[in-house]
Amino acid sequence: MGEPGIGKSALVRAAVAKATDLGCQVFWGAGDELGQALPLLPLLNALRVRETDAVARRSTIVRMLRGELNVGPGVDVAAVLAEQLLALVTEESAAHPTILVLDDLQWADYATIALWERLAHLAPQVALMLVGTMRPVPRRDELLALRRAVADSVHLQLGGLADADAAELVAALVGGNPDDKLLRLADGAAGNPLYITELVAALARGSCLNVTDAGAVELTSRSAPASLPAAIADRLDFVSGPAREAIRAAALLGVEFAVADLAAVLGRRVADLVSALEEARVAGILAESGTDLRFRHPLIRAALYEEMPPSLRIAWHRDAGRALAAAGAPAYRVARQLLWSVGSPDDPVDDWMLSWLVEASELLIGRAPQVAVDLLRRAVARRADHSQQHYFLVGRLADALYRVGDVPEAERVARRALAHTDDPDLVVDLHWTIAQSLMRSGRSTEAIPMLNCALDLIRTSRRHRARLLVLTARVHSNLGEVEKAGRVAADALEAASLEVDNWAMAWALHVLAIVSGVQGKAIEALVKFDRALAVTETDAALTDLHILLQVNQAVMLSELDRYDEAFAAARQAQQLADQAGTVTRQGQVHGALANMYFETGRWDDALVEAKAVHEDLKEPACACCDQAIAAVICFHRGEVDAARDHLAAAAPYADRIGNRVVPPLSLARSLYSEHLNALPDALAELTAGFASNAEELEQVEDLLPDAVRVATALGDVGTAEGLAGRVEALATESEFPRRRANALLCRGLVDQDAVQLLSAADRYAAASRPLLSAQALEAAAGSFVNAGDREGARAAFTRALELYGSLGAAMDAARLQARFRTYGIRRGPQAKHRHVRSGWESLTATETKIAALVENGLSNPDIAAKLFLSRRTVATHVSHILKKLNVQSRTDIAREAALRTIGRK
Numbered sequence: 001m002g003e004p005g006i007g008k009s010a011l012v013r014a015a016v017a018k019a020t021d022l023g024c025q026v027f028w029g030a031g032d033e034l035g036q037a038l039p040l041l042p043l044l045n046a047l048r049v050r051e052t053d054a055v056a057r058r059s060t061i062v063r064m065l066r067g068e069l070n071v072g073p074g075v076d077v078a079a080v081l082a083e084q085l086l087a088l089v090t091e092e093s094a095a096h097p098t099i100l101v102l103d104d105l106q107w108a109d110y111a112t113i114a115l116w117e118r119l120a121h122l123a124p125q126v127a128l129m130l131v132g133t134m135r136p137v138p139r140r141d142e143l144l145a146l147r148r149a150v151a152d153s154v155h156l157q158l159g160g161l162a163d164a165d166a167a168e169l170v171a172a173l174v175g176g177n178p179d180d181k182l183l184r185l186a187d188g189a190a191g192n193p194l195y196i197t198e199l200v201a202a203l204a205r206g207s208c209l210n211v212t213d214a215g216a217v218e219l220t221s222r223s224a225p226a227s228l229p230a231a232i233a234d235r236l237d238f239v240s241g242p243a244r245e246a247i248r249a250a251a252l253l254g255v256e257f258a259v260a261d262l263a264a265v266l267g268r269r270v271a272d273l274v275s276a277l278e279e280a281r282v283a284g285i286l287a288e289s290g291t292d293l294r295f296r297h298p299l300i301r302a303a304l305y306e307e308m309p310p311s312l313r314i315a316w317h318r319d320a321g322r323a324l325a326a327a328g329a330p331a332y333r334v335a336r337q338l339l340w341s342v343g344s345p346d347d348p349v350d351d352w353m354l355s356w357l358v359e360a361s362e363l364l365i366g367r368a369p370q371v372a373v374d375l376l377r378r379a380v381a382r383r384a385d386h387s388q389q390h391y392f393l394v395g396r397l398a399d400a401l402y403r404v405g406d407v408p409e410a411e412r413v414a415r416r417a418l419a420h421t422d423d424p425d426l427v428v429d430l431h432w433t434i435a436q437s438l439m440r441s442g443r444s445t446e447a448i449p450m451l452n453c454a455l456d457l458i459r460t461s462r463r464h465r466a467r468l469l470v471l472t473a474r475v476h477s478n479l480g481e482v483e484k485a486g487r488v489a490a491d492a493l494e495a496a497s498l499e500v501d502n503w504a505m506a507w508a509l510h511v512l513a514i515v516s517g518v519q520g521k522a523i524e525a526l527v528k529f530d531r532a533l534a535v536t537e538t539d540a541a542l543t544d545l546h547i548l549l550q551v552n553q554a555v556m557l558s559e560l561d562r563y564d565e566a567f568a569a570a571r572q573a574q575q576l577a578d579q580a581g582t583v584t585r586q587g588q589v590h591g592a593l594a595n596m597y598f599e600t601g602r603w604d605d606a607l608v609e610a611k612a613v614h615e616d617l618k619e620p621a622c623a624c625c626d627q628a629i630a631a632v633i634c635f636h637r638g639e640v641d642a643a644r645d646h647l648a649a650a651a652p653y654a655d656r657i658g659n660r661v662v663p664p665l666s667l668a669r670s671l672y673s674e675h676l677n678a679l680p681d682a683l684a685e686l687t688a689g690f691a692s693n694a695e696e697l698e699q700v701e702d703l704l705p706d707a708v709r710v711a712t713a714l715g716d717v718g719t720a721e722g723l724a725g726r727v728e729a730l731a732t733e734s735e736f737p738r739r740r741a742n743a744l745l746c747r748g749l750v751d752q753d754a755v756q757l758l759s760a761a762d763r764y765a766a767a768s769r770p771l772l773s774a775q776a777l778e779a780a781a782g783s784f785v786n787a788g789d790r791e792g793a794r795a796a797f798t799r800a801l802e803l804y805g806s807l808g809a810a811m812d813a814a815r816l817q818a819r820f821r822t823y824g825i826r827r828g829p830q831a832k833h834r835h836v837r838s839g840w841e842s843l844t845a846t847e848t849k850i851a852a853l854v855e856n857g858l859s860n861p862d863i864a865a866k867l868f869l870s871r872r873t874v875a876t877h878v879s880h881i882l883k884k885l886n887v888q889s890r891t892d893i894a895r896e897a898a899l900r901t902i903g904r905k
Helices: 008-016 042-045 056-066 077-095 108-127 141-149 163-174 182-187 193-205 228-238 242-254 260-265 269-282 298-307 311-327 333-342 351-367 367-383 388-404 408-418 424-440 442-455 462-478 480-499 500-516 521-537 542-558 562-582 585-599 603-610 618-636 640-656 664-677 679-687 693-713 717-731 737-751 752-767 770-786 790-807 810-821 829-835 845-854 858-868 871-885 888-904
Strands: 025-030 097-103 126-131 208-211 216-219 286-290 292-295
Touching: 008 097, 008 126, 025 042, 025 664, 042 077, 042 097, 042 298, 056 077, 077 097, 077 108, 077 888, 097 108, 108 126, 108 141, 108 871, 163 193, 163 216, 182 193, 182 216, 193 208, 208 388, 242 260, 242 269, 242 292, 242 298, 242 311, 260 269, 260 311, 286 311, 286 408, 298 311, 311 333, 311 351, 333 351, 333 367, 351 367, 351 388, 367 388, 367 664, 388 424, 408 424, 424 462, 442 462, 462 500, 462 562, 462 640, 480 500, 500 521, 500 542, 521 542, 521 858, 542 562, 542 585, 542 810, 585 603, 585 618, 603 618, 618 810, 618 845, 640 664, 664 679, 664 693, 679 693, 679 717, 693 717, 693 770, 737 752, 737 770, 752 770, 770 790, 770 810, 790 810, 845 858, 845 871, 845 888, 858 871, 871 888
Parallel strands: 025 097, 097 126
Antiparallel strands: 208 216, 286 292
């Protein structure tokens, strides 16, 4: 791995240069950014699949590419091609030791990367060496997963040449000993061989080098470029005037740019730019990038950009911003130009720019909050005249600061503005920012008196009062004061309805739905979610709130064990969040999916969802929860080091949310204490969030069964009895099936009642919660043993072991077996197949489903959509199936599945 031009390809070519002399054959292919839409193109080129070929396998592939071989309706052609290429590599490796090189893996298409991973697993079994090169960026999840999958292989990170080596390269290129001035200029290449070569070539073309009689090479002062970008700029002199004008303007827009934006900046039609842009592309200055264009290398763009005098750049950026705004370009692209036009505090922020910010700030904050922060800071400093416009911009700055996670500064800025304005709209907005900052920093109690004071001041406007009431209800809900939250939200809904304020109505219904859910009135909560979603559905300005409502609706459906509906709602929210580009909501959707996958025993998918959005882009509570879920899974699987890493990663986010209890984090910490055999500490972690207030108890109720289990193990009967009583109180007249199952489990643990424990296990199984079902069965087996019923104990033990095995919960399975081995109870006959390592009996439930779908001709994307899995997860499952069945292709899977079906008939 290494940056462009660092010498990756040259190193590999040198390494394999003598391979043919040693009897090896070398195949070389490369990823192409423009060829990513063509599946498997790098491998097709590498393996020399030509129009005509004497090798039968290659001829078959060529005929498939031409469409001469019909692969059947609904069949994924790329998947069939992949199987043929895998077979071709296997055959070539059997004939001769083979080295297969793929250059620029970062541009490879998904199908190529998936096949490359399969080849990596094949390589140790045949005479095959795989060599791949890639750049650090773009960072692609598929490549990161590939590196993890072949962790035992060698990874080389190439850096720049050392100073002495760089000097040696310069000397070789110039044909003499370079002087100090030339070497200092070459330092700008940071040891990159390509850039050094470009520099020397530019200097030679410009007659900037002089060779003395003694063989020294001097950099002459005449027209010598002052920097590496300037040297590269010299290379651009050969393009025509129109092309140079176009690429200079494009340099203002960044390394990548939209052609429509360039036309707007130049005041031209797109059609007028086609010839100039095509010339620049053919010359290697520009390249395609999806629907846009980009500079072939950032240094080329930098060279053009630095050619412009700073005063010209600033003025041109300002004009470009206006032109883009007039053309209707997205706010963040306009803002980027304006930000570059006020690069320093001394640069002017004119009245037009301030007016545009007032109009576009909300859209800008939603799409690019960090750009908004940078630009609004300058605007606020420029317009420090205590006008309403100034304080409006201060309010928007506070909102943007909150969005980027600078909560203390957001609160400080908002409070400063609040002290100087009485505009009702701005007062409400500032209170929202302050209250959310207080909630995020664990100081929710401070928000209530502030909001009550604001409500006293704003008496005449029902609209503003409704919005402040909604905010007050949210704070009460955050504090666990559910009854108060419900009363205030109802008042807010009444006021908002009179004003037909959809925003306040939807927020009020959202709070009321949450309150109903906490109170155990699930059906009522779902009705309120439906009402709120109907209010927000047709209003584009409420898209963000609509996504949040769908996320929480999905969570509520999962609490009712209606997982099919829950996953459907979450996927709808995910699609909308992706379309809207709302990173915060994307994090929440993936977090909800991670939790649902964990509950339903789909732990691999839970880990994928938990890592789908980088932690720095999530809300602290969401990031903390995702890391904690990953830690819990790792503890159950016996991967203690990984679990500790996740706990450490969760710690800073837990600190940021103060005293707020995050149930998965409490559970993960308790499991760590159990691992250390510190049961009192484990119980303390689980009960830290409990209080005498039943409203707060409902927020952490999922920890109660584990708390009762640990208290029972400690012999702390009083604590176990008290906690079981609380669980039973929650289950009374509750609409949540899990609460009744929890009550049965806790009472069964306290009374050592195997019948109640088995009933709890059945309820959890019906609710698709395998871990809880297994834990109830384990407890039932213990109760049977204590009662002298060995057959009952064996049956419960076997069922529990089956479930732990299906989850991959190695730690739980080991504990279970060690505990009952002393009673002479070992693995029952029904559990034997779980340890079979090959054949159909070794497939997990998910793998069996996927094999059936492969048999039906579904592609990986189709399977992913059908089973709510990621494509990468499906590819991994297919790889596991191939290995377990000892077959080579999807066709083989389909054949084996069909034969198995016939055999059963």
